[in-house]
Amino acid sequence: MSKMQRKIAVVAGGAGFVGSHLCDLLLSENVDVICIDNFRTGRARNLAHLQREPRFDLIEADVINALPTRLGRLHIDTVFNLACAASPPHYQADPEHTLLTCVLGTRNLLRLAEAVGARFVQASTSEIYGDPEIHPQVETYWGNVNPTGPRACYDEGKRAAETLTFDYARMGRVDVRVARIFNTYGPRMRADDGRIVSNAITQALGDRPITVYGDGTQTRSFCYVEDLVDGLLRLGACEAPPDGPINLGNPAELTIAKLVGQVIALTGSRSSIVYCPLPVDDPRRRRPSIARANKLLGWSPRIPLSTGLESTIAWFASEQQHIPVVNAPAGKIPAGLHAFSNGLGISS
Template sequence: MTVPKGMTERVLLAGGAGFIGSNMADRLLERGAEVVVLDNLQTGREENIDHLRSHGNFDFVAHDVIEPLPAAVLKGRFTHVYNLACAASPPAYQADPEHTMLTNVLGTRNLLRLAEAQGARFLLTSTSEVYGDPEAHPQREEYRGNVSCTGPRACYDEGKRAAETLAFDFDRLGRAEVRVVRIFNTYGPRMDPDDGRVVSNVICQALSGAPITVYGDGSQTRSFCYVDDLVEGILRLMAHDGPQPGPVNIGNPHELTVSDLVERVLRLTDSDSRIVEQPLPEDDPRRRKPDIGHAKALLGWSPKVSLEDGLKATIPYFAAQLRRDEPVMRFAAAGGERTSLAAAE
């Protein structure tokens, strides 16, 4: 939805204190939007948005989206509602699987109803995890996936699939104008060092000189997208006018093995950490690569930041975290039993 000239873009950003959400808040404020971040701080962090608190167009509401939305939000008169509210890394979303599922279902319903009531365009951040451990490669939006509905990752994978169902049903019934993005592995500044994602694990361990934990034999692949590229793709999708475009993959199609990633990080950090292999977690995807043809044709979008440049921008962030918060970083660097190879975003 293009905001009419003279009208201010007013955004509700659920999950806006998280890694991706806080980077999104920065971009929205830079272009003059009024932004209300809604976050229960389960995985989001106040430090990610502390620099925004003095901004005249920014407000923060501490709230869990699975609960009825507070009056401050219901009266907000938003033009756009972004739903980024859900833990995205396996150790985080598996810690409370019931809450993860309810965030995706009840939380999405609550935000969709808000968008319906206020005539706001709604965007759901879904995930490449809806493809499960894919049998089709690369993954196109038409692929229906290979997801276990009973495994330890199902609370997130199936939760996001259910959230997509709700969103598209609202759209089909004319109750809300909906956009759905499927996010592939993303990295960059403001990642939680203790979130179990492969990029944060490897960088923290390399900087600390600790053994680098590789789950499986390192031959499994991922495609890593720098957060600035991701945010640009999401903003373009939200702004896209016209008929319902369906789900859109946003990610970097440059596929590499986990072993390749480790080698790059070791070189860039000048680390002599040794590599330790651990068993691959249950239902962990062995290959992951987006087909972004739809995003290119629909949005004119493709990633611009190379992995080399993205890692060079990300490593100093973790180095600063290491200096400031050594106890947390020591746990992350140790690759404790809560960590896992892959994260959805």
């Protein structure tokens, strides 16, 4: 396809776990990709294989600040906003920045989408529902969120981002889509993100005690990242804008104890289990209703947990053979990966 025929997508947060997989999928669909990332939680190694890809460009930027004006001169088809830390240790480390990313960052990206006439896809979260009183969670449920607790910077930040996104839609300014993403796992997760899948796998591979917060009876529903980004792509591509947000997640619910048991079995680990207090406001149950995604997008997850865990375990095992990549401070791309322009006329 010629450059005139190809579509262009912006992926904010494209160096992150989910964002980098979305970049790969878009490129496989012959979409040119402009990645924006500040490398606070994104990793250089997630994008290293794209450094010589002629249809991929990287901009080092923080979306809470004004975006490069040259983006407004491009024919961008879709803006995907995945620009926010998603694990509690990371988003609680700088709660002010987390909240500003959700509000100011979303506004800046919505303004870009408005300026270039692009469709806007907001990556929201199951944390919208808080510690839910309705199970499974349907999109019409307003949630049970503590607005002043330690998770509020993310929970309420994402709720505000949804409000802003739908306000732009109601005013006829931008064609929007909102995905409420449930627990996702797979290759390129950070070992230090503090979530149960990465904790359990890294600790099991080292035969170290596996940390379980709470008594292990709380439940989650885990979606493999390949399935998740397929849902995001379908949501961005659907012509008729859905009436409201859409849950993307795997409805197969299981306890944390069962998940840890599977990890131990698949790794052949000799790890014991250490139980710690449940964090403040941590949800007791989590399971998406995906009836809307199935009806409107023809989407449902395909990869079973055992298969996804095997792939994720293999990736973490291979990661142990490499020297860990140290995150760069804000405003600096890690050594070995610099902002670059491979043919779309974009550079930082």
